[in-house]
Amino acid sequence: MGRDLSEQEFLKKFDPEQYKKPAVMVDISIFTIKDDRLQVLLVRRGGHPFKGMWSLPGGAVHVDRSGKYSFDESLDDAAKRELYEETGVEARYLEQVMTYGDATRDPRQWTLSVSYFALMDSSSLMLQHGSDASEAKWHAIHDYGVRAKLGFDHKDLLKDAIRRLRSKVEYTAIAACLLPQMFTLPQLKHVYEILLQEAVPNKSFRRRIEDSDIIVPLPGQYDESDSGKKGRKALLYRYNPKKEQSLFFPRSIVRAEAERHGTKK
């Protein structure tokens, strides 16, 4: 290791290109509820590899300050940038799922993908066309995937993202991030039922909300949209924006029974 260098000298001499590096991508599963289904935004691949197939929106992390592209300060920033490029809006919720990396998942090189999932309400959205993604489209989720053929190992990324979402829904309030700022409890319950794919008991559900300070009522405000609808009007609630971290419910919903987390059965 030669003589003793100071940290300054060491950093000056350090060559970042001394070793071969993997490519680093950020890929996002952007979810929304549309037509009573959970849907994910996919883009059709315009170039090789997997040309013509669908894939999760994403791209390389921008680490070159002198490059022509906007610089990414962090992984989260890269995810937010990709998300914004694809949808033109910011997501209500964004969370890292996990990282995939091996020698063969991309035929070009050893590639690593940091997978994220994002939640948005479908009304807040304007699909941006152009850029590298030739076409972007919502695809309904069936079970743990989509019917379309996905490139790379994005089928796995998507499956794990859906799993994470479903599991997290049971003990947090993030489902509210799939709805507009203001919503009713029947609407929210409906989102839960779509995500969990089973009936949610009414009383237990409302008790959960009451006992939490995550989802708070807007006293006296009723849902006036969909004026043609019959029946009693529902009270409006909103997702509590303060205390970002405590979107946790005191206890889990549905399926206290076994195999809640089992991968198969």
Place this chain on the structure above:
Amino acid sequence: MGRDLSEQEFLKKFDPEQYKKPAVMVDISIFTIKDDRLQVLLVRRGGHPFKGMWSLPGGAVHVDRSGKYSFDESLDDAAKRELYEETGVEARYLEQVMTYGDATRDPRQWTLSVSYFALMDSSSLMLQHGSDASEAKWHAIHDYGVRAKLGFDHKDLLKDAIRRLRSKVEYTAIAACLLPQMFTLPQLKHVYEILLQEAVPNKSFRRRIEDSDIIVPLPGQYDESDSGKKGRKALLYRYNPKKEQSLFFPRSIVRAEAERHGTKK
């Protein structure tokens, strides 16, 4: 984009070094139970940056087939290799936590760290000295960190790894991976109490085990070690190796009450 290339032609022409890339490291929080405490294995840094400080064991992913180092087929392989280089054994449990990446966490370059945590029983261990890590040592966990000063943002990596471990212990059987192959229920209960830092009700704990098929008794076999000990001998159990995935308990242990997941408070 020029004329239409076939995928083969495209791949032949593709230049992996066309864009600048971040460095990719794998860092591992290796946990064990020693002296009635949760402990993590740290190495003292021999070179810059953060020379002389402690850090999580780890290193760059080896993606160069022609290099002098062993090639890593995947991220998990890289983690297993680092783990083996450091401890000389394979861990009983290894799980990816999450990935950290930004422009400044390593003064040399934009660096990304994939964080893992590993569980092992302290008896199965032989610390390997040498290589780039000049010194390796167990450090007791207090609250969500260690007393030693850590380089990089490893304090955050460690904190998140501990959080993941503690949270996962409540609904899985991974705590058994901190004990030898065969163990008694009082021993396992003790591990839970060390990890969760609170008393675990005896009857509930044993009911959980009974109802699960994750931890199974070795009928008629008693713990004969520590022969000087008073009192009734405990039955031996083992961690069920088949069905790797279903190390989940039907329900959670302790703290059904609020703030189970809160970050602070």
Place this chain on the structure above:
DNA sequence: ATAATAGTGTCTCTCAGACAATATCGC
């Protein structure tokens, strides 16, 4: 009024935790 939807009251059954009782060991 009636049907439809929203929201509330109440009962029951299950289960986690408390605590007591029993079993088995070394001495």
Place this chain on the structure above:
DNA sequence: GCGATATTGTCTGAGAGACACTATTAT
């Protein structure tokens, strides 16, 4: 036997889900 540890038995309170009931709206 005695103290220590392991294991099992029983009771009770809390809470989730079932279900019936009330409230409010459009037609």
